[in-house]
Amino acid sequence: MDTSTHQPVQQSVAERLDPHTATTPLGDWVRELCDAPDGGNLLSMTINVIIIIIAICAFSSLTAMVLVWMERKLAGRFQRRLGPTRTGPFGLLQTAADGLKLFLKEGFRPNASDPFTYYLAPLLPLTGAFMVLAVIPFGPSMWIADPELGLIFISAIAGLGVLALLIGSWGSNNKYSLMGGLRAGAQAISYEVSLILCFLLIVLASGETNLLNIVEGQQGNFWNWWIIKLPGAGFIAFIFFIITSTAELNRTPFDTTEAESELTGGFHTEYSGIAFSMFFLAEYVHMFIAAAIGATLFLGGYNAPFEFLPDGWWWLMAKSYAIIFLYIWFRWTFPRLRIDQLMALEWKFLLPLSLINLVFAGILIAMGWIL
Amino acid sequence: MTTPDQHQDTPPQNRPQSRPQNMGAFTPEAQAEDTCTKPSFYAYFIKRPIVGAFSLLTGMGITLKTLCNVTSTVTQEYPENRDTLTMPPAFRGQVIMPHDEEGEHKCTACTLCEKACPNGTISVLPMKNIANKKVLGKYIYRFDQCTLCSLCVEACPFDAIRMGNDFEHATVDKDSLVMVLNEKEGRL
Ligand code: SF4
Ligand code: SF4
Numbered sequence: 001m002d003t004s005t006h007q008p009v010q011q012s013v014a015e016r017l018d019p020h021t022a023t024t025p026l027g028d029w030v031r032e033l034c035d036a037p038d039g040g041n042l043l044s045m046t047i048n049v050i051i052i053i054i055a056i057c058a059f060s061s062l063t064a065m066v067l068v069w070m071e072r073k074l075a076g077r078f079q080r081r082l083g084p085t086r087t088g089p090f091g092l093l094q095t096a097a098d099g100l101k102l103f104l105k106e107g108f109r110p111n112a113s114d115p116f117t118y119y120l121a122p123l124l125p126l127t128g129a130f131m132v133l134a135v136i137p138f139g140p141s142m143w144i145a146d147p148e149l150g151l152i153f154i155s156a157i158a159g160l161g162v163l164a165l166l167i168g169s170w171g172s173n174n175k176y177s178l179m180g181g182l183r184a185g186a187q188a189i190s191y192e193v194s195l196i197l198c199f200l201l202i203v204l205a206s207g208e209t210n211l212l213n214i215v216e217g218q219q220g221n222f223w224n225w226w227i228i229k230l231p232g233a234g235f236i237a238f239i240f241f242i243i244t245s246t247a248e249l250n251r252t253p254f255d256t257t258e259a260e261s262e263l264t265g266g267f268h269t270e271y272s273g274i275a276f277s278m279f280f281l282a283e284y285v286h287m288f289i290a291a292a293i294g295a296t297l298f299l300g301g302y303n304a305p306f307e308f309l310p311d312g313w314w315w316l317m318a319k320s321y322a323i324i325f326l327y328i329w330f331r332w333t334f335p336r337l338r339i340d341q342l343m344a345l346e347w348k349f350l351l352p353l354s355l356i357n358l359v360f361a362g363i364l365i366a367m368g369w370i371l
Numbered sequence: 372m373t374t375p376d377q378h379q380d381t382p383p384q385n386r387p388q389s390r391p392q393n394m395g396a397f398t399p400e401a402q403a404e405d406t407c408t409k410p411s412f413y414a415y416f417i418k419r420p421i422v423g424a425f426s427l428l429t430g431m432g433i434t435l436k437t438l439c440n441v442t443s444t445v446t447q448e449y450p451e452n453r454d455t456l457t458m459p460p461a462f463r464g465q466v467i468m469p470h471d472e473e474g475e476h477k478c479t480a481c482t483l484c485e486k487a488c489p490n491g492t493i494s495v496l497p498m499k500n501i502a503n504k505k506v507l508g509k510y511i512y513r514f515d516q517c518t519l520c521s522l523c524v525e526a527c528p529f530d531a532i533r534m535g536n537d538f539e540h541a542t543v544d545k546d547s548l549v550m551v552l553n554e555k556e557g558r559l
Pocket of ligand 1: 465486487489490491492493516517518519520521522523524
């Protein structure tokens, strides 16, 4: 297949940095300090890796703080309340106060639980989140790893969060936890299929699995983004991505894993204090990651909507937060699905429709009917 | 009305049916004729998703309208707006006895409220006036026992008592919660 038919014709490619080899000023500075201006030596690499780890940790906790505040504020407004107002201006320090409270709480472990799995589970979700954050291209030179199979890497790592729920629910030896964990497992297995079909559509359209190349393939104006460039199919795939990622995130209307009215908290029933806050934090970091992946694949990643605007991380942030607003909007509008309705939605509707959509997109691409 | 004891010696088939025979699709026959559990292809795969999507979008529209309409907020920031605070009309603070300009209340000491109260909160102590007529002496109201159920207000045939709007009742002295609601004893 002649891939050049659907690759955007870019006149300004020469002026742009090659994102695969671009470096950040901070990294350059460290390398120069260590007397290794090009390539880097062991010392500069160690320092750079430490900087990266600190950056990822800081970014994750900051994102979680901002998102929790945003969710509570928006939830309040959606329900004609004000949301947090007392802690700091506009309640901005609410998450910090909550975090402090959770830190000071007793970490209580039930007697009959299995200590190893019980304490292992809270560590896993954030680990997975960090690994996915490493491959997301935030800007032309703002990425940590650039694997050739980035998208496949993401779909492989995304399952780690559910593994944590399963381990934690099994380890805490509580029937409500176990039910929640099993639901999470069933839900993840089901919705992962549709999610990966959405990924596959992008892979089919752009001929790439490298995330940087996928983003670079959507340069130019906003009609070069895959959501519009694939007429119809792109938009349908985006809607399916939003639905399946909401389910993968275990957010309302798909939050059967922690359904308060049935399972008293689901998988985290037995968790308290810092262990619970790890789950809580990871949930919001995952939300950002899902939104960032959606923005990268469908909305042009860090590309500006118009050619004359400068590209950069701020566009990825704006697009991600727009998708996050959608997630929050869903959560405070829709009632929770029953577990059988959840499965019916995936296996009877989303999966067949995703397959049909994939074939449709394949026909569009093969015929060259692309904007 | 039959009580469960009366069924003891009635054979099961003759017992009165308090619930319908067909409780749902639990038997094969019921399942076969129950069309609710087996919707048609059109109803399940075509009509339901379209109707459902529209109703979801309607819901999202409603929440978005609420989000954008800042004036729809019902939260009152209490300590700050203490001077302008207005309580909703149905709010039940505590039982009060309104008095008119001459300081007269409408209570006739009929003790209906005392009898209506499930907690023994009210004690109506009547007295005789000069005309040897029964009038209200002391209307004792023990706020620490009151559940604010408003049954006394509903029982009063003369509208002599009401539920007030005041809610700042915190106190360190339990005795201060026992109050006399009428301002003066007796009337002519
Ligand atoms: S409100 Fe209820 S509990 Fe209180 S005095 Fe009246 S009847 Fe008694
Ligand atoms: S308050 Fe009303 S019900 Fe109670 S004694 Fe007076 S008139 Fe009767």
